[in-house]
Amino acid sequence: MRTHSSRRLLGALAVLATLSLTATACGSDGSNAGTGGAPKDVAAALEKGGKVTVWAWEPTLKKVAADFEKKYPNVDVELVNAGTGDKQYTALQNAIAAGSGAPDVAQIEYYALGQFAIGKTVEDLSPYGAAKYGTSFTPGPWNAVTEGEAIFALPMDSGPMAFFYNKKVFDKHGVKVPTTWDEYVEAARTLHKADPKIFITNDTGDAGATTSLIWQAGGRPYKTDGTNVTVDFGDEGTRKYTATWQKLLDEKLVAPISSWSDAWYKGLADGSLATLSIGAWMPANLSSGVASASGDWRVAPLPQWTKGDKASAENGGSSLAVPKAAKNKELAYAFTEFATTGTGATSRVTEGAFPATRADLESKAFLDKPFPYFGGQQANRVFAESARNVGEDWSYLPFQVYANSIFNDTVGKAYVSPTKLDDGLKNWQDASVKYGNDQGFTVNE
Amino acid sequence: MTTSMTTAAAESTPDPHEPRAAGTPAAPHRARPAATRDRKRLPHTPLNPRRSVPLTLLTGLVLVYTLLPLAWLVINATKSQRGLLDSFGLWFADDFNLWDNITRTLTYDDGVFVRWLLNTLLYVAAGAGGATVLAVLGGYALAKYDFPGRKAVFAVVIGAVAVPGTALAVPTFLMFSNMGLTNTPWAVIIPSLISPFGLYLMWVFAAEAVPTELLEAARIDGSGELRTFFTIALPLLVPGTVTVLLFSMVATWNNYFLPLIMIKDPDWYPLTLGLNAWNAQAQTAGGEAVFDLIVTGSLLTIVPIVAVFLLLQRYWQSGLAAGSVKE
Numbered sequence: 143m144r145t146h147s148s149r150r151l152l153g154a155l156a157v158l159a160t161l162s163l164t165a166t167a168c169g170s171d172g173s174n175a176g177t178g179g180a181p182k183d184v185a186a187a188l189e190k191g192g193k194v195t196v197w198a199w200e201p202t203l204k205k206v207a208a209d210f211e212k213k214y215p216n217v218d219v220e221l222v223n224a225g226t227g228d229k230q231y232t233a234l235q236n237a238i239a240a241g242s243g244a245p246d247v248a249q250i251e252y253y254a255l256g257q258f259a260i261g262k263t264v265e266d267l268s269p270y271g272a273a274k275y276g277t278s279f280t281p282g283p284w285n286a287v288t289e290g291e292a293i294f295a296l297p298m299d300s301g302p303m304a305f306f307y308n309k310k311v312f313d314k315h316g317v318k319v320p321t322t323w324d325e326y327v328e329a330a331r332t333l334h335k336a337d338p339k340i341f342i343t344n345d346t347g348d349a350g351a352t353t354s355l356i357w358q359a360g361g362r363p364y365k366t367d368g369t370n371v372t373v374d375f376g377d378e379g380t381r382k383y384t385a386t387w388q389k390l391l392d393e394k395l396v397a398p399i400s401s402w403s404d405a406w407y408k409g410l411a412d413g414s415l416a417t418l419s420i421g422a423w424m425p426a427n428l429s430s431g432v433a434s435a436s437g438d439w440r441v442a443p444l445p446q447w448t449k450g451d452k453a454s455a456e457n458g459g460s461s462l463a464v465p466k467a468a469k470n471k472e473l474a475y476a477f478t479e480f481a482t483t484g485t486g487a488t489s490r491v492t493e494g495a496f497p498a499t500r501a502d503l504e505s506k507a508f509l510d511k512p513f514p515y516f517g518g519q520q521a522n523r524v525f526a527e528s529a530r531n532v533g534e535d536w537s538y539l540p541f542q543v544y545a546n547s548i549f550n551d552t553v554g555k556a557y558v559s560p561t562k563l564d565d566g567l568k569n570w571q572d573a574s575v576k577y578g579n580d581q582g583f584t585v586n587e
Numbered sequence: 588m589t590t591s592m593t594t595a596a597a598e599s600t601p602d603p604h605e606p607r608a609a610g611t612p613a614a615p616h617r618a619r620p621a622a623t624r625d626r627k628r629l630p631h632t633p634l635n636p637r638r639s640v641p642l643t644l645l646t647g648l649v650l651v652y653t654l655l656p657l658a659w660l661v662i663n664a665t666k667s668q669r670g671l672l673d674s675f676g677l678w679f680a681d682d683f684n685l686w687d688n689i690t691r692t693l694t695y696d697d698g699v700f701v702r703w704l705l706n707t708l709l710y711v712a713a714g715a716g717g718a719t720v721l722a723v724l725g726g727y728a729l730a731k732y733d734f735p736g737r738k739a740v741f742a743v744v745i746g747a748v749a750v751p752g753t754a755l756a757v758p759t760f761l762m763f764s765n766m767g768l769t770n771t772p773w774a775v776i777i778p779s780l781i782s783p784f785g786l787y788l789m790w791v792f793a794a795e796a797v798p799t800e801l802l803e804a805a806r807i808d809g810s811g812e813l814r815t816f817f818t819i820a821l822p823l824l825v826p827g828t829v830t831v832l833l834f835s836m837v838a839t840w841n842n843y844f845l846p847l848i849m850i851k852d853p854d855w856y857p858l859t860l861g862l863n864a865w866n867a868q869a870q871t872a873g874g875e876a877v878f879d880l881i882v883t884g885s886l887l888t889i890v891p892i893v894a895v896f897l898l899l900q901r902y903w904q905s906g907l908a909a910g911s912v913k914e
Contacts, residue, residue, distance in 0.1 A: 199867070200873065202873065222852055225867070237764075242767060243770060245851075407876060412673070430877075433668065
């Protein structure tokens with residue numbers, strides 16, 4: 143095969159030309175004309191009908207979408223699972239940047255909503271009539287979707303934390319269910335000593351879990367006021383958390399298994415992972431993914447940082463937002479409202495979602511519901527109690543999705559090397575501050 | 588190895604292993620060399636290779652390494668969700684659920700798996716089929732016609748082989764998004780039609796497999812260019828064509844990244860995305876963990892590709908060796 147360098151150069155140029163042709167095609171802006179509608183426009187839109195594309199992974203929306211179509215026959219709801227969590231956010235950002243293909247409604251977790259709100263890529267829902275729901279939702283989720291007068295999404299579910307424990311394992315080794323985190327560490331030692339295969343829980347570094355436990359301990363590392371942001375992992379609450387968790391890491395009392403992996407499901411099934419401190423949405427995952435351990439598990443309030451306290455925090459939970467790029471915002475709002483309030487919310491709770499609506503959370507049917515998986519325990523009572531005790535004034539960063547994505551590069555080191563948790567959090571803070579400033583926020587200044 | 592060498596050497600003349608394509612009736616297989624009858628007396632030749640214990644062991648090891656994941660998949664497709672978590676990974680659980688698993692995989696979520704399977708077949712038929720047609724036409728033209736800019740085309744093709752499809756996926760997405768083609772089957776089919784490697788392979792193959800003298804003879808006899816291509820060249824190009832077809836079929840069947848960014852509507856998912864979506868369910872608050880269906884679905888996903896391989900493997904071998912022997 144003969145080749146000439148000049149020909150090669152020509153070829154390379156041709157390739158470059160092709161590439162730049164492709165690249166120029168992407169310079170269009172995603173802004174869409176039209177400002178917020180009014181409640182009457184929403185009613186008119188429902189009458190007129192049309193198609194609503196919803197990006198969500200929440201399984202209970204399926205039934206709600208069907209109910210909505212039944213109630214408003216002119217409306218066609220297309221429910222699309224565009225990925226879970228950050229995968230979907232990436233896709234959403236891409237679609238918004240590309241100027242087409244964005245959905246009318248998108249599921250966004252509370253921790254990620256700030257990013258879309260501050261980027262002005264989601265619609266303020268208050269002109270559509272969302273303001274009247276201020277008292278319908280529990281304070282934690284409502285606080286997460288509002289900023290001043292603006293309402294950037296409606297809460298779809300919530301995740302007040304609870305302590306799930308394998309009663310069979312605790313009983314077998316004669317260990318008392320811990321009520322404080324000190325007792326928790328003690329239980330971890332006892333169980334692991336009795337059977338080296340048993341770990342109190344798994345942890346390989348999970349930003350959501352860490353921030354939730356800091357939240358419960360009273361730490362408020364993030365403060366956001368417009369574009370002024372503070373990140374401080376040096377407060378007392380954070381230190382309470384790291385002091386306890388460092389003990390668990392130093393003594394290797396937590397299993398090096400990542401949450402949601404198949405090893406995790408296996409550990410939850412065979413009793414080698416004895417407890418989980420996680421959101422109230424967990425029962426659905428336990429009963430489908432860990433069916434063989436049905437009857438072994440029970441639910442209790444979270445262990446406390448101070449004996450006798452009742453502090454709690456949120457872990458996970460998501461909202462429905464209407465992207466500014468939505469084609470039919472009135473209809474999009476109508477679906478959002480239907481799915482998150484009133485009968486829509488109730489039907490989703492029946493399907494297994496954990497409510498963010500007060501009415502559902504306080505209903506007798508909900509509270510009295512026995513969970514066969516938890517040996518008949520009325521677990522919702524524990525969850526509802528937790529929802530009432532969620533610490534106030536928590537906020538996430540307006541770039542939390544990015545911050546969480548670098549958690550393992552910074553705090554994660556404390557799990558695999560002699561780095562201390564405090565130092566890891568410091569590194570996380572520094573990296574977050576740098577990124578925030580690079581993005582045009584004023585962080586820690 | 589030996590078979591591919593011999594077929595490669597025989598490439599410029601009609602391949603005796605090649606049943607109908609060359610227009611000749613199926614030739615009987617070559618008689619076995621006498622060597623098999625009395626191995627000791629004859630010297631070692633490529634057809635009578637020396638036995639080597641370390642090499643055999645090494646090959647055996649590689650074989651086990653290659654087959655182990657497949658064995659794991661087959662074994663675990665017979666387990667229930669509970670069995671998957673409770674039993675040893677490389678042996679069967681107490682219960683045998685394969686048929687039940689297959690039924691449930693095909694019917695779960697209103698039979699969406701079947702829909703994904705049909706989508707994948709569509710993408711493979713249109714994308715890989717189209718890519719092969721284009722590669723054969725283009726490769727033949729580039730090999731047998733002299734025209735200005737041929738070398739430039741060659742450089743572009745070589746350059747395009749070097750650019751990974753993944754790197755082009757995002758620009759392609761933005762372009763398709765502007766054209767309003769994302770979320771449609773076209774978004775997967777059109778990029779799949781482009782196969783620089785296939786074009787290059789067909790080019791090299793056509794240069795070797797179709798004697799220019801033959802084409803000249805056809806022209807002298809008054810055959811038009813199209814007729815020459817279809818009746819003279821195409822039959823000679825069959826082994827290469829099948830190779831390119833296989834390459835593009837495997838690439839399209841396994842394609843993940845392109846549909847991932849192009850397609851958001853689960854109704855247009857190929858199997859790769861669908862299985863991943865099922866897997867993500869286990870990582871979702873309130874989602875249903877369906878590990879048993881994912882494992883069984885994966886097994887069902889590879890069955891067609893394994894079948895295609897077994898049926899067409901000798902073309903694959905001969906095609907891979909194309910151009911390896913210069914005459």
